[in-house]
Structure formats: structure tokens, C-alpha cells
Amino acid sequence: MTWKYDVVVVGSGIAGPIVARNVAKAGFSVLLIDKKWAIGTPKQCAEGISIKVFDKYDIPYDKRFINREIYGAKLYSPSGYELEMRYKEVSGVILERKVFDKMLAYYAAKAGADVLARTEALDVIKKDGKIVGIKAKHEDEPVEIHADIIVAADGVESTIARKAGINTYAPPHEFDSSYEYEMLIEGFDPDLIHLWFGNEIAPRGYVWVFPKDEDRANVGIGINSDNPKTAKYYLDKWLKENNIPAKKLLEVNVGVVPVGGFVKELVKDNVLVVGDAARQVNPMHGGGMAEAMEAGTIASKWIVKALEEENISLLQNYTREWWETDGKRLEKVLKVRRVTEKLTDEDLDLFIQLLSGADAEKIAAGDYVEVIKTLLKHPKVLMSKRRLNLLKELL
Numbered sequence: 001m002t003w004k005y006d007v008v009v010v011g012s013g014i015a016g017p018i019v020a021r022n023v024a025k026a027g028f029s030v031l032l033i034d035k036k037w038a039i040g041t042p043k044q045c046a047e048g049i050s051i052k053v054f055d056k057y058d059i060p061y062d063k064r065f066i067n068r069e070i071y072g073a074k075l076y077s078p079s080g081y082e083l084e085m086r087y088k089e090v091s092g093v094i095l096e097r098k099v100f101d102k103m104l105a106y107y108a109a110k111a112g113a114d115v116l117a118r119t120e121a122l123d124v125i126k127k128d129g130k131i132v133g134i135k136a137k138h139e140d141e142p143v144e145i146h147a148d149i150i151v152a153a154d155g156v157e158s159t160i161a162r163k164a165g166i167n168t169y170a171p172p173h174e175f176d177s178s179y180e181y182e183m184l185i186e187g188f189d190p191d192l193i194h195l196w197f198g199n200e201i202a203p204r205g206y207v208w209v210f211p212k213d214e215d216r217a218n219v220g221i222g223i224n225s226d227n228p229k230t231a232k233y234y235l236d237k238w239l240k241e242n243n244i245p246a247k248k249l250l251e252v253n254v255g256v257v258p259v260g261g262f263v264k265e266l267v268k269d270n271v272l273v274v275g276d277a278a279r280q281v282n283p284m285h286g287g288g289m290a291e292a293m294e295a296g297t298i299a300s301k302w303i304v305k306a307l308e309e310e311n312i313s314l315l316q317n318y319t320r321e322w323w324e325t326d327g328k329r330l331e332k333v334l335k336v337r338r339v340t341e342k343l344t345d346e347d348l349d350l351f352i353q354l355l356s357g358a359d360a361e362k363i364a365a366g367d368y369v370e371v372i373k374t375l376l377k378h379p380k381v382l383m384s385k386r387r388l389n390l391l392k393e394l395l
């Protein structure tokens, strides 16, 4: 079997369907494929996302994939200091990704894209040194999908970009390992997300409780993937130490999160890489859905231009524009992560106490001027030489 499209998009998570929808809307032929039998399932996500993305990326605010509206966050330091940020308005939601991902693919299909679940990209097809499409398996049948442009939106384990010659290598230290239960849990304000920090609790990362219901939540952990102990070890230890029974587990999810190592060249000839496949994730908190939407939006804009003007070299503008905008922001966030990963538990205790005046949402987005301003208000407590040096690293 051989099929022909203007664009083939590999991976129907977050980035892929955004690209497919936008390109189809512009009137070009697009095929969106995913190896999963049911798009969205299984999920590997805590499902938290800012409320802003719905308007920004033209996604309907559909209660079918919104489990719970969230009004802020509560942070806990190693010794139990708490920092609560509660907003009057809804600041984010906890999605049901199994439904959300499927609906994103549905919006792409409604816009005119073809969408095929259970279709796995296996390799690229080269002709006279040029990539002209991909080899895939659709259900049990081999298929050749020819396309002018190929988009690798195949997530953290991406193979297609690498096969096309894009360097996606990042060292192990730039990945977090995560482990998560969707479980019944009580005693936490279900209107907030909850995050626990500490080198004994979650080295480099945090434990999270993201409520999906009054008494049901995604309870998970992310830690540096080069840690000798597993993420599961730390999560189970935290549950035990907090007397939270782990006997009502509805799901177990395991995943790897890229937290740095953004791909430098996002385009090679007619192949683009987007989302987790390009490591376009916030290195501080490991959230990557909004970043995948942003990259997918920029990529699709240049795909449409390249097709309209029949000039493939315009695709290179995706690399340029991403690095000038979101790439620049995420580089700053990475700098913050590199500093915060050196903090001792004492530092974390102190910072959480001091940050009560700062806007944590801005900090998580990389606006660390807030952090510095807040910390400088307390020079006597803070300015040991080591802490001063850490702050200097941010400048």
C-alpha cells in the first residue's frame, strides 16, 4: 500500500494533533498517525495544565476532558513549611488525558486531517538522498506514506527525528524518571495542586498530588533519572511516611520527562521535530503540554507558509522562531533548575518561607527576577557566600 499526503504527522499526543489541525485548516492534505490502539491511552501524565491554553491555542473548554478546576498551588518544604498560593479565579485544570488527546485528534479530523490509530512509523524512506516519506505498519499491513513534509511528534522516545538525521541526543542527567498512582486520597484541599520538595523526598524533583476529584488524585513523583534509587522507591516511601494507604490504586503510570537538552536544530530539510521529541518541556516542573502546543503552533505556521509558497527552506524559520521565543524562555528556566538542584534541604526550607511574597507562577515560567527580588529583601539570612554564588549563577 502506498499513500500520498502533503504532510504526515507521527504521534497523536499533544503536539501532533495541533500541527495536523492547523495544517488541515489551511487546506492541505495531512495524515496524523499514532501507534496506540486508542489515542490517549495509556496516559503518562499528571494532567495539570494552565487555564490559558484553551483560548491561546483555540481548544474548546469541554467538560468531557476536564476533571477538576484548580485555584492555585500549595508548596511544602522538607521540614514542613508551607507556601499557599490561592487565586480567586480558576488558574488551571486537571485534565482526563485519555479523553483530551482523543479529542485533539478528533478536532484535527474535523478540520480535514486523516487520522489513523494503530499505525506505527517504523522508518523514513529515502530516495536519491532525500526523505520522501515514512515506512509504517497500519494494523498488520505494511504501508509507505509519501509526503512533502514529515513531522516527528512521537514523544520522548522519538525515533523518527533521529532516523531523519536530527540530533536529539541529551545526556541521562537531562531526564527525570517519574512514577504515579491515580488513587483515592483524602485530607488535601482538592482545589489546589500540592507539591513537596526535599532531597530525601524527591531528589531534584518533587512529589505531587493533583486532585481529579474531592478524594481522587494523581499522586506521583519525578526524580533525576541517574539516581541509584527508583522513583517508585521514593514515592512509596513518601506515602508510607505520611501514613497514606496505597490500597486504592486505580492506575499506575511510569514515564520519562526530558528536563533540558532542547534539540538545537529542529528542522532537517523537510522533517521537523516538535514537543517531547524535541525536549520542549519546562525543565523546572516537567510540564510539557503547553510547550508542545506552542511548538506545534509555530511549526504549523511555517509548514503552511512553505506549502503555500512551495519553498521547503521556509521550514527553517520554525527553528529560528522557536529559539527566539519559547526556546529563550525555557533556557532561562533551565538555568533556574540548575541552581535549584544544588539547594540543600535547609535552603529549601528557607526559600519556601521567604517566597511567600513572590509570584510562584512567574518563577515556574522562568521569570526569576521575582526570586531574586524576594531573596534580596532578606540579605542577612541569605547571603552566605555559597548562596550568593548560587544567585549569581542566575544572572
Ligand SMILES: Cc1cc2nc3c(=O)[nH]c(=O)nc-3n(C[C@H](O)[C@H](O)[C@H](O)COP(=O)(O)OP(=O)(O)OC[C@H]3O[C@@H](n4cnc5c(N)ncnc54)[C@H](O)[C@@H]3O)c2cc1C
Binding pocket: 010, 011, 012, 013, 014, 015, 016, 033, 034, 035, 036, 040, 044, 045, 046, 047, 048, 049, 119, 120, 121, 122, 153, 154, 155, 156, 158, 159, 178, 179, 180, 220, 253, 254, 255, 256, 257, 274, 275, 276, 277, 281, 286, 287, 288, 289, 290, 292
Ligand atoms: C508522569 C508524567 C507526568 C506529567 N505531568 C504533566 C503535567 O501535569 N502537565 C504537563 O503539561 N505535562 C506533564 N507531563 C509531560 C507531558 O505529558 C508531555 O510533555 C506531553 O505529553 C508532550 O506531548 P507530545 O505530543 O510531545 O508527546 P506525547 O504526548 O508523548 O505523544 C507522542 C505520541 O506519539 C506516539 N508515537 C510514538 N512513537 C510512535 C511511532 N513510531 N509511530 C506512531 N506513533 C508513535 C505515542 O503513542 C504518543 O501518543 C508529564 C509527563 C510524565 C511522564
